[in-house]
Amino acid sequence: MAQRIFGHVGQYRPGDLFGSRAEMSLTRIHAPLRSGVSGTQAEGVDSIVLADQYEDDLFTEEQIWYAGHGGRDAKSGKQVADQVLTSRNAAFLRSQQTGQPVRVLRKILDEVQGSVYRYEGLYTVVDSRYEQGKSGFMVWKFLLRPLNS
Secondary structure, three states: OOOOOOOOOOOOOOOOEEOOHHHHHHHOOOOOOOOOEEEEOOOEEEEEEEOOOOOOOEEOOOOEEEEOOOOEOOOOOOEOOOOOOOHHHHHHHHHHHHOOOEEEEEEEEEOOOEEEEEEEEEEEEEEEEEEEOOOOOEEEEEEEEEOOO
8 A cells, every 4th residue: 555645645736626536546635435534543634525424514714623434324414323433533633643734625516517526725633522413422523724735
C-alpha cells in the first residue's frame, strides 16, 4: 500500500471537482472507493468525504461537525444504534492529537456535471465529543476547522 499523504495531493487544490469516487481513488485525493474516511488509528485521518449520509453532520464555512462512523441504517440513513469507538473513529482522535491536516471533499450537485465531489481544502480536527445525536443515540462528533492553505 502506498504511503498515506497528509496535506494536498499533487496539484489538486480547493475548488477542484472529481466526477466519481473512482477518480478520487485513482488520484489519491481520497483512496477508499466506498468509505467516507481514509485513515488509521495509528496514523490519523488523511481525508474525508461529506456525502450527506449522516444526519448529525453539519457543514458551514467556518467549521464542520463530522459525525463518526457506525450505527446508521443504510436504507433510511437514520441513526439506529449508539456508535462505538471503531478504528475509524479512533483515527479522528489520533488526528486531534497530532494536528495533521485532513483533506475534505464534499458531494455536491453541479449544474453541468450533475453529482460531483468538490475538494473543500485542508482542515484540522480541533475537538471531539461523544454525545446524544438527533435520533437519540450516542454519536461521536468531530469538529474540523479550515487551515489557511
